[in-house]
Amino acid sequence: xxxxxxxxxxxxxxxxxxxxxxxxxxxxxxxxxxxxxxxxxxxxxxxxxxxxxxxxxxxxxxxxxxxxxxxxxxxxxxxxxxxxxxxxxxxxxxxxxxxxxxxxxxxxxxxxxxxxxxxxxxxxxxxxxxxxxxxxxxxxxxxxxxxxxxxxxxxxxxxxxxxxxxxxxxxxxxxxxxxxxxxxxxxxxxxxxxxxxxxxxxxxxxxxxxxxxxxxxxxxxxxxxxxxxxxxxxxxxxxxxxxxxxxxxxxxxxxxxxxxxxxxxxxxxxxxxxxxxxxxxxxxxxxxxxxxxxxxxxxxxxxxxxxxxxxxxxxxxxxxxxxxxxxxxxxxxxxxxxxxxxxxxxxxxxxxxxxxxxxxxxxxxxx
Ligand SMILES: CC(C)(COP(=O)(O)OP(=O)(O)OC[C@H]1O[C@@H](n2cnc3c(N)ncnc32)[C@H](O)[C@@H]1OP(=O)(O)O)[C@@H](O)C(=O)NCCC(=O)NCCS
Numbered sequence: 001x002x003x004x005x006x007x008x009x010x011x012x013x014x015x016x017x018x019x020x021x022x023x024x025x026x027x028x029x030x031x032x033x034x035x036x037x038x039x040x041x042x043x044x045x046x047x048x049x050x051x052x053x054x055x056x057x058x059x060x061x062x063x064x065x066x067x068x069x070x071x072x073x074x075x076x077x078x079x080x081x082x083x084x085x086x087x088x089x090x091x092x093x094x095x096x097x098x099x100x101x102x103x104x105x106x107x108x109x110x111x112x113x114x115x116x117x118x119x120x121x122x123x124x125x126x127x128x129x130x131x132x133x134x135x136x137x138x139x140x141x142x143x144x145x146x147x148x149x150x151x152x153x154x155x156x157x158x159x160x161x162x163x164x165x166x167x168x169x170x171x172x173x174x175x176x177x178x179x180x181x182x183x184x185x186x187x188x189x190x191x192x193x194x195x196x197x198x199x200x201x202x203x204x205x206x207x208x209x210x211x212x213x214x215x216x217x218x219x220x221x222x223x224x225x226x227x228x229x230x231x232x233x234x235x236x237x238x239x240x241x242x243x244x245x246x247x248x249x250x251x252x253x254x255x256x257x258x259x260x261x262x263x264x265x266x267x268x269x270x271x272x273x274x275x276x277x278x279x280x281x282x283x284x285x286x287x288x289x290x291x292x293x294x295x296x297x298x299x300x301x302x303x304x305x306x307x308x309x310x311x312x313x314x315x316x317x318x319x320x321x322x323x324x325x326x327x328x329x330x331x332x333x334x335x336x337x338x339x340x341x342x343x344x345x346x347x348x349x350x351x352x353x354x355x356x357x358x359x360x361x362x363x364x365x366x367x
Pocket of ligand 1: 035
């Protein structure tokens with residue numbers, strides 16, 4: 001049987017500071033009822049450390065779960081749109097920190113579709129024999145780009161990281177098919193303009209350039225259509241139908257997007273995994289964190305057919321269909337934690353609120 005890429009390890013890192021809807025009510029004109037009804041989100045977690053710290057811990061947990069040593073990994077890929085610096089990559093820093101001394105490393109940016117794009121790259125490299133054991137991480141520290149007075153945007157996003165170890169299989173399990181797509185012409189609907197080489201070489205401290213901007217309703221429509229069409233295509237490519245699918249693990253963008261997209265696909269909600277309520281939208285980290293939560297919740301059984309599907313900035317979309325292997329329990333556990341903090345979300349966001357204050361001269365800069 002031909003070589004496929006299967007997931008043998010999984011791990012996540014959820015940062016410890018909670019930002020609830022009640023906290024958001026102190027920062028902007030919103031309320032819990034509106035947010036829950038329109039998005040399904042009650043809480044998000046914020047990171048007091050850098051993206052690479054989140055990525056490293058998720059990676060260590062996924063490695064322990066796989067039972068492999070870091071020296072056995074031959075490639076580290078990090079999907080992210082919020083690296084703390086552009087060069088070196090988050091992947092290279094993680095490679096060094098975990099001691100993956102035999103691995104190559106690079107970052108990949110497909111925004112919220114990053115983990116699906118990453119899985120397709122990893123699967124291709126493993127199927128071709130160019131790589132054997134690959135660590136794929138989705139990690140984001142999105143709150144740095146959030147203007148917490150922009151109620152149409154900042155309610156949605158949180159920080160976090162998730163990771164998966166992929167190894168070759170020859171028994172038919174693993175990635176069966178991939179569908180990737182993009183429409184760069186609609187890229188203006190979701191933008192983070194900072195961290196690029198745009199303009200003259202000068203320090204840019206303009207909050208307007210720095211913040212995440214998106215057009216909520218336009219994105220909503222493109223996301224619903226994009227996800228359902230992509231998931232249909234990937235199933236066709238694998239000669240499967242919706243009836244063959246045990247679980248859909250979608251990017252956690254908004255509970256209503258997930259609901260509408262999976263209804264279009266024709267799959268009932270009991271076969272769709274949703275964990276957005278406590279984590280919000282964590283972009284490239286959302287699918288690998290959801291994989292961990294689905295396993296912990298006993299929603300994945302050996303041999304299950306699983307669809308991963310995502311939509312994000314670019315705009316980009318993509319879907320993967322895979323067969324899960326035999327193991328649904330971790331082979332080992334990494335016991336490390338992030339450094340502790342006693343900061344509240346409002347403590348953590350003071351600098352952020354100050355930075356974006358010039359965009360809202362009518363509102364206080366510090367809460
Ligand atoms: C952002 C989003 C939740 C807004 O929901 P929506 O149902 O489209 O809401 P609208 O933008 O139509 O706004 C409706 C009203 O609620 C108001 N509103 C917007 N945000 C609000 C908030 N946080 N609290 C209270 N009211 C809010 C608007 O100002 C508007 O009021 P108006 O009718 O008086 O003008 C929704 O468009 C969305 O989730 N889009 C996709 C975003 C996303 O997931 N992007 C990432 C994809 S990877």
